[in-house]
Amino acid sequence: MAHRALLPMLAFCVTLLTLAASPLQAAEPGVHGSEPQGFTLENGLQVVVIEDRRAPVATQMLWYKVGAADESPGQSGIAHYLEHLMFKATDNMAQGEFSAVVEANGGRDNAFTSWDYTGYFQRVAADRLELMMQMEADRMGNLRVDLSDWLPERSVILEERSQVLESRPERVFAEQVRATLFQNHPYGIPIIGWRHEMEQLDERAATDFYKAHYAPNNAILIVAGDVSAADVRDMAARHYGQIPANPDVRTAARPLEPPHFAERRLVMRDGRVAQPFLNRVYMAPVRRAGDQAEAAAYQMLAALLGGSAQTSVLERKLTHERGVALSAWAGYSGNARDHGTFSLGVTPTNETTLEDAEAALDEVLAEFIETGVDSDQFERVQMQIRAAAIYELDDAAARARSIGADLSIGLTLEDSLGWLDALLAVTPDEVIAAARALDRRRSVTGWLMGDEG
Amino acid sequence: MIHFVRILAVTLLAATPLRAEIDIQPVETDASFSAWLVEERSIPFVAIEVVFPGGAVLDTEDRLGATSLMTELLSEGAGDLDSQAFAAAVEATAGSVRFDAGRDSVSLRIRALTENRDEVLELARMALTDPRFDETALHRVRAQTIASLERDARNPNTIASQTFNELAFAGHPYARPTEGTPETVSALSRDDILTAHRTALTRDRVLVGAAGDISAEDLGQLLDDLLGDLPEATVDLPDHAAFTAPGGITVVEHPGPQSVVAFGHAGIRRDDPDFMAAFVMNEIFGGGRFGTRLMRELRETRGLTYGIGTSVATAQHGDSFQGRLSTDNSRVGEVVALLRSEWEWLAEGGITQADLERVQTYLTGAYPLRFDGNASIAGILASMQFQGFDIDYVNVRNDLVRALTLEDIHRVAGRMIDPEALHFVIVGQPQGLDDLGF
CATH class of the missing domain: 3.30.830.10 (Metalloenzyme, LuxS/M16 peptidase-like)
Structure with missing residues (x-):
């Protein structure tokens, strides 16, 4: 039931296109109006x-x-x-x-x-x-x-x-x-x-x-x-x-997060779980007004690691090549006022333990940092970002949602309209730098399992 | 300060419904395929939806899930491209080629930029007519499917649907799970997949809707290329299912704070002259949005649930009138009693002229809002053909809604709505059922 629904903020698999914000260039005048x-x-x-x-x-x-x-x-x-x-x-x-x-x-x-x-x-x-x-x-x-x-x-x-x-x-x-x-x-x-x-x-x-x-x-x-x-x-x-402005109403500062110094792990068991999986979450930067470059690198990293069920790095290595996963994902949530998150996850095959799946995930991430970005894959992702500028013109209500969400967290209209350009400006080196910054020693890893096993 | 009277005045002025200004062209191709097209040239891409009637009902009893698994495998490599290479080729175009299997059909949704439309369509053609069904892909996707079925087997909503279908359509393919069971899927071989492919995707059972930057001529050529190599159908579609569940309650024990309650009885066929009246009646009663009788009585007034919806569930080979909600285990008895009394209210002519006029204004006003983009329009065009509507339906549909009288609504309620016939499937740990007199 969608009525008065919560907006799910922390989706497991954030694909690139759904986060794409706005057109690269003004559409032809008279067709969609202007910017x-x-x-x-x-x-x-x-x-x-x-x-x-x-x-x-x-x-x-x-x-x-x-x-x-x-x-x-x-x-x-x-x-x-x-x-x-x-x-x-x-x-x-x-x-x-x-x-x-x-x-x-x-x-x-x-x-x-x-x-x-x-x-x-x-x-x-x-x-x-x-x-x-x-x-x-x-x-x-x-x-x-x-x-x-x-x-x-x-x-x-x-x-x-x-x-x-x-x-x-x-x-x-x-x-x-x-x-x-x-x-x-x-x-x-x-x-x-x-x-x-x-x-x-x-x-x-x-x-x-x-x-x-x-x-x-x-x-x-x-x-x-x-x-x-x-x-x-x-x-x-x-x-x-x-309606008069109310000078007492302002955006109040919240208690911010201190630096983290410990890797934290949790295991949840629930008899209703049929398929165990693991999720790793790291703190990450947010999109900032006038400075989206860092966030854009994390968004590109999420697209390369988890944006496609066949060709993204985690799916290709863990599901297709090593055969240890039923699925694997990566997601970046940088659309927040104070703190962003980056997450990785794996659902192991029945023959693979969560422990082995997690070890494989860490190895694949290290390999990715070592070997660098595949240039063909990088070009395909860029092509999809360029196409998003065309496809999104088909859905004015979706553009309203993404611009509204951007402005609500303190970005400007210019930032919102410039997000696809910011993504296209990301270099492979910046993606690798973002991947290096994901520090397991400050992350949270959760295992969700059934009652047995 | 805004005055109440002024709001009312604007409301009345605004009551003239918007017209759906949708120009649908029928397209007949050289190879005798037909399609409906809305040409919309302002954005350089096209959306195409191809529907193959049939779907999972064509599975044989011992190969349940074959159509569904076959459909998943269509995106896993074709021609000389393996799974990875095929996906990379589609991604490089920034187009999309998506297959989906349902109980009554398999669908193919294509989205392609004008600048590389031919490349996307060639990949779609390969997937449709020349899929590889590699053993490695079969092994991987079968395992993923089994995992998903095992998750479903512990999901109270899926359990409720499956239990309801088994009771409602006993002996008919509609009683069976669309994606099969872990046991049937484990047993599926590559030969079974090839058979399902040959059975489900045929040139004489295909419907097409398209919208966007393409001419009728180009669409015709494209469809001949895409669909021309498909075989003829060899397997018959099933007969119409009888509704077999008697009035009563079936409880399936399940852990959790809430029970899922699925309920319903026999429905109405699409070609019944009262079908539209039944649809409008349901929009007033429980049509799955705010402002319905059931949302008011169960959610707004009593806080019994986050949401309740009912639907005239008329499908290709069977129909029901059914609904669903979740509620705290401790309140299930109260909910079931209330639903039966609401059913009585409906059967006994509770709907008023004012209710009818309000929903007529809503339905006629909301209809044009559906046509909001190439992808939605392509889907609607395919779905209209699948449901057997005429091409000018969009232009007369609001007149059909407006023509309904309170007498029509009461007649169909009298025919169709029967509190005694309601069957409740309750998945959870329900309380308070003992006092209900079932």
Whole structure:
């Protein structure tokens, strides 16, 4: 069920194309309009408009630069719980009216929460866009939380935790690995929250979080589709422009991660696990405003190590040549405000132990650093990045998502639009340097196994 | 401050639905293949979806999973290219050639830049008509498939689906697992794969949708090259399945905090004059999104579940009306009782004129939003043909939705909805079932 869903941040296998952000060059004028346009309203609301005139459809996304990593101690899950409650009532709209109006206009709406941001979106016929803005602006300042809403909704998020997390041992395992990796930063706390803390969340906690963080000067509006920047500017000024900035709302610094000095290992056993696997996670740099080169090297490293089931280094060596793995993967998550992660993983064959699979993984990584990047493979990855600039024009809503996520973690529109260029500028030497920086002595390695064996 | 009255006014003004402005061209090729095309020249790539009706239902009883494994192996080397070389060749084009097997069909999805379209299509042709099925690839992919089936065997959702299908379609291929079992897949040989290839991909059972930067003429030539070497079909498709599950409850014990509850009874055939009425009825009742009756009653009001959806599950060779949710083990009894009473509400004409009008506005407004890019359009075009719709369906579909009356909805609810016939498959450690009177 996708409704009011969590955004899974730590995917196991991050392929290159899904992280590709934006076109390399402006599309032909008149076909897709021009490059995305950005501007800021007087009250601090940042706005980006992505024109795509092929169909009379528009997507509005409103991103708040606040997420689960901004929660107070003991209140884990409050950012996500508030996201659910945002669909209830306001001083001007009755319980459930928001989604009912979207639906009555043939639209779809939903929302998502991450560690760094919370987003709300609607997809409608372009001539209904203004109504969506009117309603989204309304719930930015006028949320009303009633007992008949917040009490059953707390049961809903607990059921959500049971369904999407506790019923899946591999998700529980990922939660454990992450909690082990981050020793001080709240990135180690699950977005949905720890169950015992979720059970105590209430109307007051949600309202306090809302008042402390939801304001135009802490938000980004992205509109994509059959619209012009000028029209969006007028509409946004009419609706969002009426809401005063709140000077008390700002992006607060979080407790950062200290240097790590120990390799940490964990073993989780669960009778529901049919196929054991291992996951290794390292701290990694993030994309930084004006400086994405380092992050781009890690992204290229992930593509070369794990981007293809046949030809990427880990799959080729471990699955095809040595025959010790059923699958192997690599992933880089540098789209975060404070800390990034790089992960490697292997599902061994039935004849291979986790210990041997891990040893093979380390050997293959060392061989890769030793022999360097295969130039044919490097060219194929670059070709796919260039093609991504064309394919992504087919999906304006996906461009809205990737630009919104980039701006929400503090990147500029220029950074977002320059990401594919940054990837193409990476040299094989920089990839190897990134691989060398993955230091097992400061990493976390988790084994997930069944009860037996 | 925004006033409530103003929002209402805008809502009413905005109620005229958008028209789907989709120009679908029928394409007939020299070699007598047909396709539907939406030409969209503004972005230099094309998306093509090829559907071969048949799929896993063509597997014989002792070779379950053969079609599925064969389909996986199509991307594992063809012509003089082994698995690695084939994948590298596709990657070098930045195109994609993806095969997927389902219960009722095998599909091929192609995405190709205009600048190297011929290279991508040649690789697709090789995979389709000249696959290698190397023993090394067979060994590796078979092991991966078995591992995935073993994971499924401990997944409560998969267990619920499989148990429901066994009860619902006893004696029919629909009762069998699409990807086989660890035992049947372990036994599959290269000869079995060759047989499945010969059976599942044939020139007289193929449907094509395409969208993007290509002319009808070029598409025709491309399809003749791609599909021209395929053989004729030799194996018949199965008969229509009867729905065999009686009303009742089946419990499958499974560890975990929640139970998965899958439930349903007989459905409606696609060619039934009331099919559209059934579809719209379900959109009001439980259609898998916010704003349905079941989401309101179970999630919003009572917090019983993260989500509930029901569907008019009408497929090529069998149909059901079914739904699914997960809930805490301690609340399963309450959920089952509530679902039966909701079924009664529906059967007894609970839906109102206002419910119908609201969903008509939603459905007619949302329809054009589906056509949002070349890849989605190619998929929709292939799927429409697979389901037997006419080429002008996109232009009349909203009229069909608008033409429905409350009488139509109540008639189909009266015919199809039967609280006594509901069968519940519950996977978990459910509590509270003893007091339900089953």
